Amino acid sequence: MNRKHFLSFLITAGATTMVSKAASVESAFPVKPFRIPPYLKEGDTIGITSPASFIGLEEIGPAVQLIQSWGFNTQIGKTIGKRDFILGGTDIERIEDFQLMLDNPNVKAIMCARGGYGIVRIIDQLDFKQFKKHPKWIIGFSDITLLHNHIYANFGIASVHSKMCNSFPKVWQEALPMQIETILSIKQVISGQPVRYTAPYNSNNRIGRAEGVLIGGNLSLIETAAGTSSDIITDGKILFLEDTEEQLYSLDRMLWNLKRSGKFDKLKGLIIGGFKLKPDPEGDEFGKTLQDIILEKIKEYDYPVCFDFPVGHQINNFALKCGAPHILNIDQNGSSLTSI
Incomplete structure (x- = not known):
């Protein structure tokens, strides 16, 4: 085999090997391999923001109190209490607040205060560059589904589909056993406990x-x-x-x-x-x-x-x-x- 043909063989063989490996990964994870954000430990900060519908500061009080009792710190976003008709502030206010949470290295998880409507209005204006480098848990459901699926579809990063601040019981001691169990499941997931x-x-x-x-x-x-x-x-x-x-x-x-x-x-x-x-x-x-x-x-x-x-x-x-x-x-x- 002359040198030209030998080099051609190596390139073809190498390409075949690469395709074979890629196909193996593709068959297991057709979009992309998953990435798990770091699990939270005591003293870590959870940011609370309202990227969709309006919610007041009083309404998130029970959630803040319980999250702090778990040993986590909380950072309340500027959109909490902000209102633009049904939304938790204007589109610009919600973008800026969520962006700050995404980019802040001290915020290890972001809990959306509630769902409702609004993510679709801001999703394309969010910058995920820092988030891709330093993933963190995004928590919520309902309208937040769009955020979960956008994050996985584009970056392969895991997130938490769960209750939000507006679902926390006002008085923990009076909560139904099922309410307690489901709220505690959030702590289990973000702490890395098996579920x-x-x-x-x-x-x-x-x-x-x-x-x-x-x-x-x-x-x-x-x-x-x-x-x-x-x-x-x-x-x-x-x-x-x-x-x-x-x-x-x-x-x-x-x-x-x-x-x-x-x-x-x-x-x-x-x-x-x-x-x-x-x-x-x-x-x-x-x-x-x-x-x-x-x-x-x-x-x-x-x-x-x-x-x-x-x-x-x-x-x-x-x-x-x-x-x-x-x-x-x-x-x-x-x-x-x-x-x-």
Whole structure:
């Protein structure tokens, strides 16, 4: 083999090896490998800001008090108490406040005070350069789903889908056991403690075991992000869905969107959380149950599916580590989800 052909062989072989390795990584993590922000320790600071809807200083008081009792410090953002109609301040105020939290090296996690509406108005103006270099936990759910999925889709960084300040009980001693358990799950996740959640058996469940990165959240926010830089690739993932105050026809439309865009095609598993339904008008009923609607969209697939998982706009809304690997197990006794 002459030198020219030998060099050509080396280049081709090297390229083949690189492609092979890349394909191996791609098959395990179709978007990108996940990154876990540093877990919090006593004395670390959690920033509290309102990037979506309005919330007052009084309303976050119980959350601040409890977080401090866990041994963490808190930094209250300037948007707390700010109001621009339904929003927690103007778009510029919310961008600046969240940006300060992202860039401040002393802030180790950012808890969104509440959801509502507003992330979509500011997501493209946020600068994640420092966040990429020094990831931190972003905490929240509902409207914050867009932020979770944007962060994972673009940077492969894990975040926490959980209750926010407006869900903390006013009097901890009078809280229901389930409220206490779900709030404490936030501390467990951001502190790096292992978590395992279970759900009772549902006759609509599809038995099986799946291992993959967990992504998802609020269905309407996932649909809204379709075709944008915040869209998620679900191939090889465990997808979880929840929503609230939607009619059945609306859920059907959104789920058809997910199906038509291929988001159900190559899942490892599907988790259906809480769905608070808005009643159909009398005489204008949709005629299918939520379970019917979902099972219709995934009938040709054989991955495991569980219903009634404790996540969503409900009391039993546990903290989930989005963008991190989990094991989903579904059998005749119910379902379990374990972070790896």
